[in-house]
Amino acid sequence: MIVIMGEQPDVLSYDPLRIVRIHDQTFHHSYGKIDKFFKGFAEGKLLATKCEKCKKVYVPPRADCPFCLADLTENWVELPKECELHTFSVLYFAGPTFFRDLPFILGLAKWPGVETYLMGRIKDVKPDDVKIGMKLRTRFAEPHRRSWTVLDFWFEPSEKETKK
Amino acid sequence: MSKRVAIVGGGLGKFDKPREDKRVRELVAEPVKMAFDLMPNLSKDDIDMGVASYFATHFDQEHNPASSCWDYMGFTPKPLLHIEGGGATGCLAIWAAWHYIKAGLADVMLVYGFETQSTVDSSLANEFIAAASDTDFDYSLGGFYTGYYALMCARHYHLYKTNPVHTAMIAVKNKRNALNKPFAEFGANITVEDVLKSRTIASPLKIFDCCMLTDGAACIILASEEKAKKLTDSPIWISGGGMGTDAMRPGDRPIGAAAAWQTGAKAPIINPEEDSSALAKVSYPDVQSFGACREAARQAYRLANITNPLKQIQLAELHDAYTSSEMQTYEDIGFIPHGKTGKWIEEGGPFVDGELPCNPSGGLIGVGHPVGATGIMSTFFAYHQLLGDEPKFCTNSSTEVQGAQRAAVHSHAGTGTYIVVLVLEK
Numbered sequence: 001m002i003v004i005m006g007e008q009p010d011v012l013s014y015d016p017l018r019i020v021r022i023h024d025q026t027f028h029h030s031y032g033k034i035d036k037f038f039k040g041f042a043e044g045k046l047l048a049t050k051c052e053k054c055k056k057v058y059v060p061p062r063a064d065c066p067f068c069l070a071d072l073t074e075n076w077v078e079l080p081k082e083c084e085l086h087t088f089s090v091l092y093f094a095g096p097t098f099f100r101d102l103p104f105i106l107g108l109a110k111w112p113g114v115e116t117y118l119m120g121r122i123k124d125v126k127p128d129d130v131k132i133g134m135k136l137r138t139r140f141a142e143p144h145r146r147s148w149t150v151l152d153f154w155f156e157p158s159e160k161e162t163k164k
Numbered sequence: 165m166s167k168r169v170a171i172v173g174g175g176l177g178k179f180d181k182p183r184e185d186k187r188v189r190e191l192v193a194e195p196v197k198m199a200f201d202l203m204p205n206l207s208k209d210d211i212d213m214g215v216a217s218y219f220a221t222h223f224d225q226e227h228n229p230a231s232s233c234w235d236y237m238g239f240t241p242k243p244l245l246h247i248e249g250g251g252a253t254g255c256l257a258i259w260a261a262w263h264y265i266k267a268g269l270a271d272v273m274l275v276y277g278f279e280t281q282s283t284v285d286s287s288l289a290n291e292f293i294a295a296a297s298d299t300d301f302d303y304s305l306g307g308f309y310t311g312y313y314a315l316m317c318a319r320h321y322h323l324y325k326t327n328p329v330h331t332a333m334i335a336v337k338n339k340r341n342a343l344n345k346p347f348a349e350f351g352a353n354i355t356v357e358d359v360l361k362s363r364t365i366a367s368p369l370k371i372f373d374c375c376m377l378t379d380g381a382a383c384i385i386l387a388s389e390e391k392a393k394k395l396t397d398s399p400i401w402i403s404g405g406g407m408g409t410d411a412m413r414p415g416d417r418p419i420g421a422a423a424a425w426q427t428g429a430k431a432p433i434i435n436p437e438e439d440s441s442a443l444a445k446v447s448y449p450d451v452q453s454f455g456a457c458r459e460a461a462r463q464a465y466r467l468a469n470i471t472n473p474l475k476q477i478q479l480a481e482l483h484d485a486y487t488s489s490e491m492q493t494y495e496d497i498g499f500i501p502h503g504k505t506g507k508w509i510e511e512g513g514p515f516v517d518g519e520l521p522c523n524p525s526g527g528l529i530g531v532g533h534p535v536g537a538t539g540i541m542s543t544f545f546a547y548h549q550l551l552g553d554e555p556k557f558c559t560n561s562s563t564e565v566q567g568a569q570r571a572a573v574h575s576h577a578g579t580g581t582y583i584v585v586l587v588l589e590k
Contacts, residue, residue, distance in 0.1 A: 016184045023225055031300060058419070060301045066419055087322070087451060089314035090367040091306065095291025098306030106311050106366075108415050108451065117415035117451075119302050127367070132322050149304045 033063035041152035124156040170392035170399030175199035179380035179532035182282030189236035212270040217257035217277030218536035250577030254539020255584035278381035279534035314366035317488035319452040331487035332359035342526025344558040378532030382540035404587035406463025408456035421455030434498035454580035457496035468587035478568035481542035483576035484527040539575035546571040
């Protein structure tokens, strides 16, 4: 970790002596072998990888099957638009990066035949109307809103839920 | 035949936020000096090796505090190891040291742990800690640990009909247990109503359901049987130790420990009253339970010959980063069969005068959670409970568990990613 200190650090207090240190870094981050998942949001797709040998589907995708270690980078499947809410929470606190979004809802979504759950934001619903087991559909960010992160997709109640 | 390992001493610094009076190395020297003061027979020359326990280097912008503490206290050129395993770091460090002595590679080991979390505001501190979760998929959504535990808690409530009163009772218990501890920062005489009315951080968890960011340090001294007998008249033995792991992302739990238990051996039954068919009815551990805890407890209980934990253990120090995780742990450490925890809490089971007192120290919620020091603090209090001198470190004897012969100490990381269980006995 590199510490970058300003030329004239601010003094917070004299007794005890406390100064401000600034640590502001830019990282060059790669999504590795599964960046197709993040590119898929622009095409309106949630993509998973599938191991044909183990008959398992993973989302978030894995480049290597955790059971047989087979290479899955060529075995992508598109997930259905509809999924089910496994569990959720309404957040009223977060890291500084996400403060502007508060409050927001996080949930784990599940699909039949998929081994794992995918965490995502849940939008367009009042916190009191969110229920474990409800049906959700996936939505994607418009091009001008794209962040190339997992914030580019989210879930909202499916039509079946909104008709109830 | 591997050697027996004893706890022969330890020390605690004041858990507080902030501890601006001391720099990390000075903070660590505080409990180490206390340990030496409590053990007149122990000299610095007796220490063969050290294990440093801390989680994050973000807070102090210093990448090798293990070494800076070690030379500050004058232990060079003796060997030193740094252990890091999230919230479980403290007991993971003790577990590592235990192996060295068991194998005969060292006779006396000093395990020291610390964390300082007050150098940034609590929002940024939570973001630093959340960097221990999956940064591509979970943290980038605005996820942080209270949110993850809230997801898991909601699922436990849903499956096992537990409710916010059960978790609130744990907050009341732990905050009250810490009231008599000068070392503790968060003791309070609160009611269930106070917890339920407190601010929601991530539903269903309220602020009183959560431990608070803390600065602090602690240490434990372990010794081989031969050396322990020279150093003290009352060694406390680590008769069992175990460590388990599970998928780091909560959403990956079905392909973590659960997958091994579907294809190979079934999830081990560690409570004689647990019905394996009850586990089979739900996806276990999924996100409502901690499979890594079951695995850690299985290993520790096998070594300590524990077949009925509720009857054979007299007190437990559990990793209550959240009231919900303490509730979930009662089941996965084998105290209570799955689905029966709510009733056990209502009956007062985990209270000081209950069937198996859990966190008489006050736990993380009552004492504080300076990550690398936490499991060591838990071990310190369990050790003194078994020695029978716990009140010496309290303002009264209200949290003493009299006549305790055996204790369990539990340390927990991530969303249940690493879990350590230690069994201590007289």
